Amino acid sequence: MGSPAPLRPRSRWLLRAALVLAWVVGFGGGYASCGSLAYYRTPQALAPSSPNPTTFEDIAVAARTKFRSTRLPLSIAWLLVSAVLVLGAARTLARRPGGLSLLRQACVVVSLLSALDFAVSGPERAFLVEQLALLRARQLDKLPPDMTREAFTQTARAAGRVGIALRFFAEVAFFSALAMALGRKAVATELAPREPAPLPPPEDDEG
Numbered sequence: 001m002g003s004p005a006p007l008r009p010r011s012r013w014l015l016r017a018a019l020v021l022a023w024v025v026g027f028g029g030g031y032a033s034c035g036s037l038a039y040y041r042t043p044q045a046l047a048p049s050s051p052n053p054t055t056f057e058d059i060a061v062a063a064r065t066k067f068r069s070t071r072l073p074l075s076i077a078w079l080l081v082s083a084v085l086v087l088g089a090a091r092t093l094a095r096r097p098g099g100l101s102l103l104r105q106a107c108v109v110v111s112l113l114s115a116l117d118f119a120v121s122g123p124e125r126a127f128l129v130e131q132l133a134l135l136r137a138r139q140l141d142k143l144p145p146d147m148t149r150e151a152f153t154q155t156a157r158a159a160g161r162v163g164i165a166l167r168f169f170a171e172v173a174f175f176s177a178l179a180m181a182l183g184r185k186a187v188a189t190e191l192a193p194r195e196p197a198p199l200p201p202p203e204d205d206e207g
Contacts, residue, residue, distance in 0.1 A: 007190050015187060018178055019093050022103065025171075026085030033079035039064055040072055059131045067124040074117055081109050092182075097193045100182055107179035111172050118168050129160035 007015065039061075053059045064071055085106040091099025133156035137149050147155075181187055 005186060007186055012190065015181070015190065016093070018174075018181070019089050019103075022107070022175070022178060023086055023089035023093070026082045026089060026106075028082075029078050030082035030086065033075045033082060036064060036071060036075040037079065040068065040075075053131055053135065056132070056135070059128065059135065062131070063124055063128055066127065067121070070120055070124065074121070077113060078117075081106065081113055085110060092191055095191060095193050099193075100188060100191050104179050104182040107175040107182070110175045111179070114168060114171050114175075125161075125164055129157055129164070132160055133157040 053062050084102065088099055088103030088106045092103045093099075133153050136156050137153045140149075140152065143149060143152060182191075
């Protein structure tokens with residue numbers, strides 16, 4: 001069998017954009033996980049949260065406190081997976097040995113962990129959607145015409161649920177597609193480790 005056809009210039013650009021995006025997502029996930037773990041190490045994590053959060057930060061703190069039993073192990077898992085994702089994406093972009101295989105495995109694990117997180121964090125999502133909808137309704141100075149505050153809250157709840165679902169499906173779809181793309185021979189050839197430059201021959205000393 002002959003070698004696979006090389007990628008087109010547009011495909012090369014899209015591939016590298018996807019690798020950079022994977023690195024960015026991994027870095028962001030690791031940063032968020034570090035923030036959660038740092039919060040759980042502080043004494044205020046054991047204090048009761050405010051019953052009526054007044055800011056987005058208050059809602060985030062209340063969710064971390066209320067759902068510590070699930071969010072803490074998930075944060076640890078996301079930190080480890082994000083570190084592997086960042087390392088794999090960086091090594092693949094640099095065309096280092098083992099980077100492509102590592103990144104492909106990381107993409108599969110991210111997709112599985114996203115599905116697990118979505119499955120076990122239903123109560124946390126419901127809490128966040130409800131609190132954010134109530135907060136937006138309280139902060140709204142003027143309602144749109146022919147809309148009550150309750151109707152606005154219902155709309156905000158629906159928008160929150162849709163937004164979370166779209167983010168979940170987009171993340172799983174992206175990393176699943178990237179994992180499959182990295183398994184293609186043409187992509188593997190494009191991202192194969194560079195051959196080390198040959199050393200110049202030694203110069204003969206004359207005289």
